[in-house]
Amino acid sequence: MCALKVRIKFAKEGIMRFIGHLDMMRYFQKAFRRSGIDIQYSQGFSPHQLISFAAPLGVGLTSTGEYMDIVMGNCPSSEEMIRLLNEQMVDDVRILSVVVLPDNSKNAMSIVTTADYKINFREGMEPDFDLKKAIEDFMTQETIMVTKKTKKSEKTMDIKPMIHTFYEEDGGCFMNVDTGSTQNLKPEQVMTTLYKFMGRDFDPFSIFIHRCETYGENFKPLEKYGDIIL
Incomplete structure (x- = not known):
């Protein structure tokens, strides 16, 4: 199966600004499972979803410019991905865009300036x-x-x-x-x-x-x- 690198842009606003980075990671892990999208997992004794976030947002800050990278197998269209994920989001977290990355692209965290x-x-x-x-x-x-x-x-x-x-x-x-x-x-x-x-x-x-x-x-x-x- 061909694996795709996908970058997701999202907003974090309202009361969710008080949720820390580690809790946001767990929140998205559960959202990906519920959405049914084909996110890939690491190999080994303790598999985990292949997710990496760009610069973590401090507690108390809001944003409309947050990013995460994931690795997927079968991938629907950007429009369908946004719909599937937003159906799992609380009111103060919104998926804004989904794009597929070139195979040789670096992860979001490493390129933030x-x-x-x-x-x-x-x-x-x-x-x-x-x-x-x-x-x-x-x-x-x-x-x-x-x-x-x-x-x-x-x-x-x-x-x-x-x-x-x-x-x-x-x-x-x-x-x-x-x-x-x-x-x-x-x-x-x-x-x-x-x-x-x-x-x-x-x-x-x-x-x-x-x-x-x-x-x-x-x-x-x-x-x-x-x-x-x-």
């Missing part, structure tokens, strides 16, 4: 400074140094090369930052550093973070690496 994020403020918790001017002044700095703490050490680094786009939008802000296993910058870190630049303390509870899209090299959306299954 950046992601778009939209930041909105909770009512009554907006910044007490001019956000548009603050971001403009913030991004004119030659370097933007931060200290990242781990369990064993501290590391000072320049995050400016990791911020590709950052501007005010509709009372909130939009940013494209490095995401993935090689370089990873969280939107919360950018906002914390912006507030520190303005001489303010940042409250993470003051914002909602939404991931809009996830990209590979040259800002190519991950779904564009494949073709629609006819």
